[in-house]
Amino acid sequence: MKISKILTAAAISAVLATGAYTGIAQAQEPLKLTIATEGAYPPFNFINAAGELSGFDVDIGRALCEEMKAECKFITIEWDGAIPSLQAGKFDAFIASMSITPERKKQVDFSNKYYNTPPGLAAPKDGKIKGVTKEDLAGKSIGVQISTTHANYAEKTFTDSTIKSYPTAEEYRLDLANGRLDAASDDSVTLSQWLNTEDGACCELVGTWPAVPEIHGPGAGVAFKQGNPELIAKFNDAIKAIRTNGKYKEINDKYFDFDAYGAETN
Structure with missing residues (x-):
């Protein structure tokens, strides 16, 4: 019995020494x-x-x-x-x-x-856009970032508006600040953060709306x-x-x- 235990211990030591006992080695990685x-x-x-x-x-x-x-x-x-x-x-x-x-x-x-966090809409402070419904935004141009839930929502909801997609948020913000867009839709938090900067001083958060599960998840x-x-x-x-x-x-x-x-x- 003692010899058997010694041999078993020796065998385990040999396996560990050669790195063949991968389960323990992997657990330590x-x-x-x-x-x-x-x-x-x-x-x-x-x-x-x-x-x-x-x-x-x-x-x-x-x-x-x-x-x-x-x-x-x-x-x-x-x-x-x-x-x-x-x-x-x-x-x-x-x-x-x-x-x-x-x-x-x-x-x-x-x-x-x-x-x-909820989606929202930013627009210039001139007050021409009063709300965030399809009717409020009819005939307006709305900037969104491409391949986002906000782009999908805008295209499906604001069907009487012109939806312009941009590779990055910075690009739609630049066009909104320079008067090349009437509004922009994005996450309300990231919009609010931008509106509190010098670059975003042109505009305000017009409103937010509840996320639509089948679009926003x-x-x-x-x-x-x-x-x-x-x-x-x-x-x-x-x-x-x-x-x-x-x-x-x-x-x-x-x-x-x-x-x-x-x-x-x-």
Whole structure:
């Protein structure tokens, strides 16, 4: 019996020494992820004055990585190329205020939401636009960022208006400030943040409206290449954990004076 135990211990030691016992070796390896964001959608993701990637999305992403004890590298990518690049496996996750919609779920997988804020409309302060209905905006030009839920909503709702799509939010803002647009539709938080800057002083938030589930989905989630449920489960657990342990509130309060998470649906 003693000889058998000695031989068994020796065998295990030999396996560990040669690295063949991969289960233990892999368990000790930290999760390494490349996470992409847009970097041009303040206050959610942007390049700050120091040239560093910053914003609510980025801070949430870093908090999730910390909760998962993962080593994460953050990169930027243009919004319109995010889903094709994710499908091609160029990065592991996309954290950039991407709404969880039925159409996108045909192309990528999502975590549970990590925030949900209402859409809104900005227009010049001259008061010519009084509301946010189809009738209020008839005959007006409305700027939106291409391939967003706000673009989809505008095209389906404001059918008596001219909808102009732009690659980035900065571009529609520039045209709105310079009088080349009558209004712009986007997330109400990012619009409000811009309106409080010198560049946005031209305009005001005319109003907001409730998200339409079939267009806007339940909120913004982390996007993944399809077929990795284990990774998604890790992110979902981390989202729940930072909501519980106070880290989410700490990040939230850095940017907002309200709970960006919205109603507890997940």
